[in-house]
Amino acid sequence: MTYFAPNSLDDALDVLAAGAQIVAGGTDHFPAAGQSVPDRDLLDITRIETLRGIWPEGKDQGGGWWIGGATTWAEIRDADLPPAFCGLQQAAREVGARQIQNAATLGGNICNASPAADGIPPLLVLDAEVHLASVSGKRVIALSQFLRGVRKTARHKDEILIGVRIPPARGLASAFEKLGARQYLVISIAMVAVAVRLKAGCLDDLRVAVGACSPVATRLGALEQRLQGTPVSGLADPALVRPQDLSALAAIDDVRATAGYRLDAAAELIRRAMTSAAGLAVRHD
DSSP states (O other), X not given: OOEEOOSSHHHHHHHHHTTOEEESSOTTHHHHHTTOOOOSOEEEOTTOGGGOOEEEOOGGGTSOEEEETTOBHHHHHHSOOOGGGHHHHHHHTTSSSXXXXXXXXXXXXXXXXXXXXXXXXXXXXXXXXXXXXXXXXXXXXXXXXXXXXXXXXXXXXXXXXXXXXXXXXXXXXXXXXXXXXXXXSOOOSEEEEEEEEEETTEXXXXXXXXXXXXSSOEEOHHHHHHTXXXXXXXXXXXXXXXXXXXXXXXXXXXXXXXHHHHHHHHHHHHHHHHHHHHHHHHHTO
16 A cells, blocks of 8 residues: 655546545544555545635636635634635534544545535535546536435546535525534534525525435425525524425434434524524625
8 A cells, every 4th residue: 555645636636547545634534444454545635735725716717716625624614704604614613623624624525425514515505516637637516416325426436526616605694503412523413504695684595405314415495495585584483494395305213313303403403594694694784
């Protein structure tokens, strides 16, 4: 086994094409490996500067935002970002302890494809696009299409997730809520991200994504449409989110919670996240 840590993307793609396995922060890879000795070469992509950082695009590029695939959650957590990214930054504070946040990467969280990955719901409500590269070229796929199931993605073995693009999100504000057995260092029972844009004190654009209640985090399109135009003053209504609004989810019973409890929790988290996101939008209006 050889451990490669190249400084350029081209060198990394050559190593990957030869059969190496990607590691970034290693916060999922090495605990999963346990005491076993790696039987494949390892490719560390964290020294590739072009895969790190967060920046706004120019108007000629569309006016969105770019986050490099090897950007750490600590970097996301501490960045100076607009209200649309508040939910993502709240999620970044929930990705393990600070030591994990300093090492774990955005791309690793996405490619690990855990149903309880904290970073996925906030990215879904921002309509994130995944950018991939291989020796054969580059391609772009919506995050919602990239995630295929538990630990399954559309990434080919010779591809590196080089970054995530967020389309223009002017006027959006977002929030993230998570429920677990304790506040930190816990696998979620349910998590929710919400993004809103307001017009005349009402929901003009609503996006809701729920994680840990399905094989992949899921946008609730029917709920988003039904609540369009809802006054901010009505978001605290306990009956605002109905059981049928959660029909797209596939919650399960496990050691952490029953399916019914998960759905009840998701409904409450949605109400809280909508209220928080709307409050943030009002303050920045």
